[in-house]
Amino acid sequence: MKALKRFLTTSKDIEKSGAVWNMIASIMFSFQQVIFSMVVTHTLTSENKYNQVMSGIFAYGYTAANLFLCIGKYGVRFFQVSDVDREYNFREYRMARLITTIIMTGLSIGYMYVMTWFQGNTDEISPDMLLIVPWVCLLKVPDAFEDVYFGEYQKNDRLDIASKMWGTRYIVTILLMIAMIVTTKNLYLTVVVSTIVTFIIMIVYILLTKEYVSEHEPLRIKKVFKQLVVTMPLAIGAFLTLYIGFAPRDFIMGILRDETLQAIYNYLAMPVFVVQMMVTFVFNPRINHISCLWNDHKISEYMKEVFKQVVFVIIITIICFIGAALLGVPVMSLIFNTDLKPYKLDLLIMIIGSGCLGMATLLGNLLTVMRYQNAIMVGYIITSLLSLFLCGGAVALYGIRGAVVFYVSILFLLSLIFAIEFAYGVLKAKKKASK
Numbered sequence: 001m002k003a004l005k006r007f008l009t010t011s012k013d014i015e016k017s018g019a020v021w022n023m024i025a026s027i028m029f030s031f032q033q034v035i036f037s038m039v040v041t042h043t044l045t046s047e048n049k050y051n052q053v054m055s056g057i058f059a060y061g062y063t064a065a066n067l068f069l070c071i072g073k074y075g076v077r078f079f080q081v082s083d084v085d086r087e088y089n090f091r092e093y094r095m096a097r098l099i100t101t102i103i104m105t106g107l108s109i110g111y112m113y114v115m116t117w118f119q120g121n122t123d124e125i126s127p128d129m130l131l132i133v134p135w136v137c138l139l140k141v142p143d144a145f146e147d148v149y150f151g152e153y154q155k156n157d158r159l160d161i162a163s164k165m166w167g168t169r170y171i172v173t174i175l176l177m178i179a180m181i182v183t184t185k186n187l188y189l190t191v192v193v194s195t196i197v198t199f200i201i202m203i204v205y206i207l208l209t210k211e212y213v214s215e216h217e218p219l220r221i222k223k224v225f226k227q228l229v230v231t232m233p234l235a236i237g238a239f240l241t242l243y244i245g246f247a248p249r250d251f252i253m254g255i256l257r258d259e260t261l262q263a264i265y266n267y268l269a270m271p272v273f274v275v276q277m278m279v280t281f282v283f284n285p286r287i288n289h290i291s292c293l294w295n296d297h298k299i300s301e302y303m304k305e306v307f308k309q310v311v312f313v314i315i316i317t318i319i320c321f322i323g324a325a326l327l328g329v330p331v332m333s334l335i336f337n338t339d340l341k342p343y344k345l346d347l348l349i350m351i352i353g354s355g356c357l358g359m360a361t362l363l364g365n366l367l368t369v370m371r372y373q374n375a376i377m378v379g380y381i382i383t384s385l386l387s388l389f390l391c392g393g394a395v396a397l398y399g400i401r402g403a404v405v406f407y408v409s410i411l412f413l414l415s416l417i418f419a420i421e422f423a424y425g426v427l428k429a430k431k432k433a434s435k
Contacts, residue, residue: 030277040058057133068104131188321348391407
């Protein structure tokens with residue numbers, strides 16, 4: 001244990017170590033689903049149809065889990081790290097997170113039963129789905145709770161500790177899941193064991209690093225509930241942004257009732273998060289600096305940082321688009337053991353959506369730093385309502401192509417709304433500074 005603690009808490013260059021491990025952790029987080037879906041489709045049976053069904057169930061569960069994860073995390077990470085004036089202390093952030101994590105857990109457990117009730121007939125729902133999806137949701141509970149520790153470490157300039165904890169836990173979990181599915185060929189058992197192990201790792205890591213958080217401040221219950229109210233727009237926004245991504249999958253499952261198409265859509269949607277992941281690489285280590293620039297009213301320097309981030313998103317999107325056009329279909333077909341040639345155009349459209357999501361993520365983070373939480377919620381409410389009422393029609397009329405085009409259009413609209421709100425916030429700050 002001493003060696004493990006030394007690894008987690010000791011870095012020769014804290015800033016460099018934080019950046020490197022943040023990148024590793026983000027890659028593991030973003031590609032867990034990709035890696036595991038690939039293994040599932042090549043491992044479970046010799047029948048490709050069955051593999052795709054299992055992969056589709058896991059993908060559906062993983063997307064649902066990320067939806068519930070938004071409730072657990074409550075969208076508070078960037079708010080917590082950018083709280084440079086320490087309006088709320090760590091014990092208050094942690095108590096609030098405990099509350100939201102308990103709510104997340106309850107919703108995760110009840111999810112399949114609610115779905116069963118709405119369907120009206122359990123025979124219409126795959127028994128595998130009833131078993132697997134709740135456990136996939138529980139797999140994400142540690143992600144929600146430990147994130148409050150990561151925010152505190154980062155605020156105290158110890159992003160390296162947070163990133164090592166996050167990255168190594170994901171590495172262990174992914175390796176365990178691969179080993180379990182290959183040896184047991186049982187997806188349910190794999191998810192159950194992996195969930196239990198990831199809970200154990202989280203507890204051990206927190207105990208080893210607890211001295212790096214502040215425990216001496218008083219716990220003010222009023223502050224806890226005030227924080228929950230103030231950050232509620234961030235939680236709603238985080239939930240709705242994933243609902244936007246979940247809606248096409250939900251309508252494909254509900255309207256087309258084809259788990260194979262669910263799997264194919266999942267394969268096409270995986271690259272969407274590449275640009276968002278790259279934004280995380282670059283933006284996370286800079287949160288404190290960017291927050292200080294805004295709080296100190298250094299608008300010109302703040303805008304220079306923002307410009308760099310925007311250019312980075314555009315360049316990465318172009319590179320990904322070219323890569324997808326040249327190699328995307330053959331590589332992904334090989335990885336997922338599925339012929340994706342008929343879906344090349346859909347893949348390229350999804351890459352454009354990746355850039356839109358990356359831009360929306362960046363602008364949403366910046367609006368959080370600027371404390372424009374309500375503005376964020378407005379954008380998400382508009383786009384999620386459009387998804388709720390129009391996505392089903394697009395799927396019913398055009399199948400996967402309808403789901404893809406609608407999803408990317410919604411992401412473009414979301415990034416446009418955030419851009420307008422961001423411009424308004426900056427102009428208002430400049431006007432205030434000139435007085």
